[in-house]
Ligand SMILES: NC(=O)C1=CN([C@@H]2O[C@H](COP(=O)(O)OP(=O)(O)OC[C@H]3O[C@@H](n4cnc5c(N)ncnc54)[C@H](O)[C@@H]3O)[C@@H](O)[C@H]2O)C=CC1
């Protein structure tokens with residue numbers, strides 16, 4: 001496969017694909033010879049020009065290219081478009097002209113693809129598809145959370161407030177810098193309808209804000225269930241989801257900064273958190289109303305989803321097997337030894 005747009009998401013998808021024993025990363029494209037080309041070179045990834053007219057910039061910078069986007073498309077069985085929001089839609093005709101199946105990201109309108117994708121909530125719809133859209137980081141996290149809740153208890157209505165990061169750490173042109181703003185000010189935000197692209201029968205209203213942070217998004221979740229389980233049962237249900245990390249109270253992790261530190265200390269590449277991060281002590285029930293907080297690492301949570309989308313499009317591997325392979329290969333499934341299932345702190349050993 002190939003990655004068109006070796007940026008925040010593209011470089012992570014490239015690494016995740018390269019780690020799969022049943023996939024081959026043929027190469028990646030860059031639009032310009034900036035510092036990203038060094039990352040690709042260090043990893044031995046063949047580099048292609050995303051925009052043919054700009055190939056000369058690479059030669060001028062002394063950067064060797066294997067070819068152009070068209071050459072890459074003719075060499076792969078699927079391309080993962082990781083261009084900036086809205087650019088993927090413009091790339092789509094090129095993929096069609098080369099008869100190359102394509103995976104798009106959540107910054108594109110749902111109409112760019114035959115189906116939206118989330119491995120937990122909507123896998124089979126991508127089987128053999130020519131165009132698939134992996135939903136955005138927020139929608140990915142909401143789909144992962146609501147799917148097991150709806151399957152197990154039934155969701156009467158979900159209401160989610162999203163406090164979104166203003167931009168990624170490397171994005172100096174975004175904000176807000178000194179405010180928390182409704183964004184969009186209209187309610188509901190696009191996230192609810194986007195979740196319905198994955199879980200069409202789940203009633204979900206979302207309201208979104210933007211905050212002057214870069215690390216992660218935070219969701220304040222309320223779900224009215226159709227039955228009234230006890231919090232421990234909900235906790236156990238979510239604990240069984242490999243792509244949900246239950247953050248134990250004992251760990252003293254109080255926000256995105258500590259979560260990213262925890263991930264880096266755990267040896268995660270770039271300190272990435274592929275999982276939803278649900279504060280365990282936030283899981284509470286008032287009658288049939290479930291409440292919890294979760295954080296979402298926007299740069300990372302869609303990465304395993306892209307790997308699974310490739311398998312759904314190009315193989316007959318089922319959802320569970322694909323997720324198991326992806327999770328095993330990447331090491332998805334963070335569990336703290338300080339959690340309820342872990343030993344008491346004193347028993348932690350160097351082997352933990
Ligand atoms: N960064 C995030 O938090 C998340 C982003 N996404 C989505 O992933 C997609 C990519 O976003 P990012 O990686 O953040 O963007 P980015 O700006 O970090 O990377 C985009 C890359 O595409 C390259 N590019 C520019 N024009 C291109 C073209 N015509 N063809 C191919 N590549 C081109 C750029 O040089 C850059 O390397 C967007 O749809 C975005 O909405 C999804 C989840 C989270």
Ligand SMILES: O=C(OP(=O)(O)O)[C@H](O)COP(=O)(O)O
Nearest residue numbers: 085106107136137138139164298
């Ligand atoms: O694409 C994303 O971030 P960005 O476009 O704000 O960089 C994330 O997936 C968040 O998008 P969303 O807030 O539409 O879910």
